[in-house]
Amino acid sequence: MMRELFVHDRSVMTPQKSIFQRPVWVTVFALTAAIAWGWAYPLIKLGFGEFGITPDMTGSKMLFAGIRFCISGLIILSIAGVTKREFKVRERSDWWYILLFCMLNTTLHYAFFYFGLSHSEGSRAAILNSLSVFSVVIFACLFFKSDRMTANKVIGCVIGFAGIVSLNLGGADSGRFSLLGDGMIILNALCGASASLLIRGLGKRVDVFVGTGYSLAIGGTLLVLPGIFLGGEFPMVTATGCLYLVLLIAISTMGFTLYNKLFTCNPVGKVAIYNSLIPVVGAVTSCLCLDEQFQIKYVIAGALAATGIYIINRSK
Incomplete structure (x- = not known):
């Protein structure tokens, strides 16, 4: 009887987990964000077409990206104001940390992404961007004591990187590494991985x-200003193009809100795994x-990436 009372009392005193820490809801929220982000690849290229933005129009691409993220950020801040969230930053010096996060998470991250995507097929760029998943795993082991490098993580990363390398094998054109395409997407992935480690801070x-x-x-504004300075403009504006832009704004608003909250409540690797669905x-x-030609190497690369992520996250 006393044992039953003790067990009952202890369960009553156990703090209830946040909805963002419950496994089922972590899966639901992370999958929702990942699937939404996956749609960003074709929507961006379709948006460029509707606004008449060509691959050589650097300023216009920065302007397009900046407007998307700036509006998304203002929407989130408006919701924060309505729900009476605390806007105060703990210390003045913390603004430098926030500015660094803005640069990595938005400005540099998406500057590289938009440049790379305009010089690469959306399907190829999507799989290549899975590099960020494995980068997060490695970086977390380097900077967080709670994340230790294990044999599973080493094997998983090797297999995952093999999937990325497989994209550059095959035909002369589709397999050729492009600095403006593949190179920019890789830099985008590294910026995203670095930003993921800063979210908890x-x-x-x-x-x-x-x-x-x-x-x-802030990150969006830092894209808009140089975009205007570089002569960015939209040669044409259509209702369909505006619809694509609205959808991209919605993806950013929902995706970043969910992922950033999940990263603060759960181990980095546990959440980052769901990014494997994005490619x-x-x-x-x-x-x-986009009527792009589907290649068997996409299946091989995706399978290797998924296998690597499974090995990294499987239980002992």
């Missing part, structure tokens, strides 16, 4: 919801929406 300096809004609004969705939707 961001949550210690400001409300993570507000911090996400700051990141997108799959991106490759398939790009082939469907």
Whole structure:
């Protein structure tokens, strides 16, 4: 009887987990964000076409990206204001950390992404971007004591990188490495992985919801200004193009809000694993929406990437 009472009392005193820490909801939220981000690949290229933005129009690409993220950030900050979130940053010096996060998470991250995507097939870029998943695993082991390098992680990363390398094998054109295409996507992936490690620190300096809004609004502005300076413009504006832009804004608003919150409540690797779905969705939707030729190497690369991620995250 006393044992039953003890067990009952202990269960009552156990703090209830946040919805963002419950396994089922972590899966639901992370999958929702990953699937939405996968659709960004074809939507960006379709948006460029509707606005008349060609691969050589650097300023216009920065302007397009900046408007997307700036509006997304302002929406998040508006919601934060309505829900009476705390906007105050803990210390003045913390603004330098927030600015660094803005640069990595938004400005540099998406400058590289938009440049690379305009010089590469959406399906190829989507799978190549899976490099960020393995980069997060490696970086987490280097900077977080709670994440230790294991044999599973080494094997998983090797297999995953093999999938990325397989993209550059095959035909003379489709297999050729491009600095403006593949190179920019790789830099984008590394910026995204680095930003993922900073999210937990961001949550210690400001409300993570507000911090996400700051990141997108400030980072977007830092894309708009040089875009205008470089002569960025939209040669034509169509209703369909505006629809694509609205969808991209919605993807950013939902995706970053969910992921940043999940990263502050769970181990980095546990959440990052779901990014492996982004290349799959991106490759398939790009082939469907952009009439890109589907290649068997995409299946091989996707299978190797998924296998590597499974090995890294499987239980002992």
